[in-house]
Amino acid sequence: MVSAAMDRRVTNFIEDAETLGGIQIIIGCMHIGFGIILGLMNDVPGHVGGFASTASTGGYPYWGGISFIVCGSLSISASKKFSPALIISSLGMNIASVIFTLAGMVLLLLDMSINGDFTQDYWAVLSGKGISAMLLICSLLEFCISCTIISVATN
Template sequence: MASHEMGKASAGGAPDSHVEPQLVNENVCQPIDRSQNCRKGELQALGAIQILNGVMILALGVFLGSLLYLSHLFRHPFFFTFYTGYPLWGAVFFISSGSLSIAAGRTSRRKLIQNSCEVNISSATIAIVGIIFLLINLVINSMSFKSCQLFQSPDLCIYVGSTSMGLVSLMLILTLLELCINISIIVMWCKKNCCNSREAISSPPNSVE
């Protein structure tokens, strides 16, 4: 009788040994799984801001180019950023990364999410290059006001220089915001990969007898 009870106890205790790995697997990334919908919403919102940043930088570049041709100050250092073409190719990169971020937030396809992460890394690099160009432009602008006295209309030169500095400063703020968004999306991607790798390590073997 005692051996029969011990057999039942051992038979009843066997399933507990299989429950432990399953609990570990569910608890490793449970908070991240619960907030999956929220994370997708954040990704779409960040993508929309990226697109808006790109459009605004492109619009500011158009204003800067219009100021160049209207003022007839061709090849003036005030328009260094415009000569580099950053308002065009920077805006194209930011709009592309934002579009991929929105697409990645609407689907769970791993390949699309990976492409979005790669494009955001490239976009972050472009943002860093743009920040360098814009800072150089601001330094040049502050030093170029002295040369306005050499022009026939120094007041026009000062006005153009001040307007150019304002447009470049707005581009710098938008580019810094774009860089912060790119870093946030890259961190979200890295956290998701870390969570997936933990789940793979903590998952129990398929055949446990």
């Protein structure tokens, strides 16, 4: 009886971790790509300012994206080769990812609230706020995925 319940939990972890890990890797790549674009929007030709991104200055799209890719890779590895060390490292990295994501969401909310001065280029501010909003949505998704993997790994 206990063995059947344990087998079911292992099967659920393997299926969930592999799928969610793949999504984490995709989100990490999107973060790095949008971070590059956000970093390039700081300088606009002319006499006006660009989009002043605190998230890009703090490096969140880069270290956040790398942590998401590492989380996804560890989750997929833990689902392929079911070992306690991989599960613990996946669990620990997902906990770190939750902390990184919370810090990044604060930076992205700052991005969207402090920009919009009349000395800034209108189109740079508009597209910068759009990219920050997209990164915020991806960060929220990553937060939910990491919490789900933590929940599945601890049960």
